[in-house]
Amino acid sequence: MVSNVLEDLSVYFQDELPLDHEPSLDHWAKIIAEGEMEDGGTNWDYEYERAWMSLDAEYNYSYV
Numbered sequence: 001m002v003s004n005v006l007e008d009l010s011v012y013f014q015d016e017l018p019l020d021h022e023p024s025l026d027h028w029a030k031i032i033a034e035g036e037m038e039d040g041g042t043n044w045d046y047e048y049e050r051a052w053m054s055l056d057a058e059y060n061y062s063y064v
Helices: 002-012 025-038 044-061
Strands: none
Touching: 025 044
């Protein structure tokens, strides 16, 4: 009985996204911006945009 339930669950979750994914670039940009603010930055939006552009460029060109 238990094995049938587990088999049914594996079929249900077959098309779901895996839970072991990497954090998004947005997540890392926020962390970097917060770190820059702790190090003396004065504008969080500026630091976030700068971090986002850097991460995006690195992501786009690191797999070429």
